[in-house]
Amino acid sequence: METTRQQKIExxxxxxxSDIFQKQTQAxxxxxxxxxxVRISPDLSVCRGYLSIFPxxxxxxxxxxxxxxxxxxxxxxxxxxxxxxxxxxxxxxxIDDSLDYIEHIDELLKK
Numbered sequence: 001m002e003t004t005r006q007q008k009i010e011x012x013x014x015x016x017x018s019d020i021f022q023k024q025t026q027a028x029x030x031x032x033x034x035x036x037x038v039r040i041s042p043d044l045s046v047c048r049g050y051l052s053i054f055p056x057x058x059x060x061x062x063x064x065x066x067x068x069x070x071x072x073x074x075x076x077x078x079x080x081x082x083x084x085x086x087x088x089x090x091x092x093x094x095i096d097d098s099l100d101y102i103e104h105i106d107e108l109l110k111k
Contacts, residue, residue, distance in 0.1 A: 003042075005044075006040050006042065006044070009040055009044060009084075009085065010038045010039065010040050010047075011038075012081060012084060012085075013038050013040070013047055013049075013077065013081070013089075014035050014037075014038040014049075016077055016080045016081055017035045017038070017049055017073075017077065018034060018035045019080075020073060020076050020077065020080075021033040021034070021035065021051075030055070031053075031054070031055075031062065032052075032053070032054040033051055033052070033053050033054075033062065033066075034051065034052045034054075035049055035050070035051060035052075036050050036051065036052045036096040036098070037049075037050040037096060038050070040089060041089075044085075044087065044089060045087065045089055045090060046089055046090050046092065047089035047090065047091050047092070048092050048093075048094060049091060049092070049093045049094070050093075050094050050095070050096035051063065051066070051093055051094070051095060051096055052095075052096050052099060053095065056097075056099075056100055059095050060095070063093060063094075063095055066093050067092075067093055070091050070092075070093070073091060074088060074090070074091050077091070
């Protein structure tokens with residue numbers, strides 16, 4: 001069970017990561033990266049971010065690019081939340097494919 005502190009930090013990191021990705025993807029027209037969920041470990045050292053990437057057919061390519069630049073993203077996050085957090089957590093990003101899964105279930109139900 002998550003503590004209140006974990007939940008507050010998750011919301012803070014989700015908001016800041018969303019803002020970071022929005023500013024980074026403004027240069028690339030037609031790409032939308034949103035942070036759908038953030039989970040942080042109980043010791044606040046590892047943060048898993050689940051990303052929804054549109055268009056989803058190139059999602060793996062964008063995720064690979066994001067994971068290659070995770071140090072720069074962590075640094076940017078650190079400059080934004082340095083007054084709220086003592087240690088900036090290690091970031092790991094994954095694709096959130098729940099929307100694709102929902103669409104697949106809807107297609108199956110229509111048949």
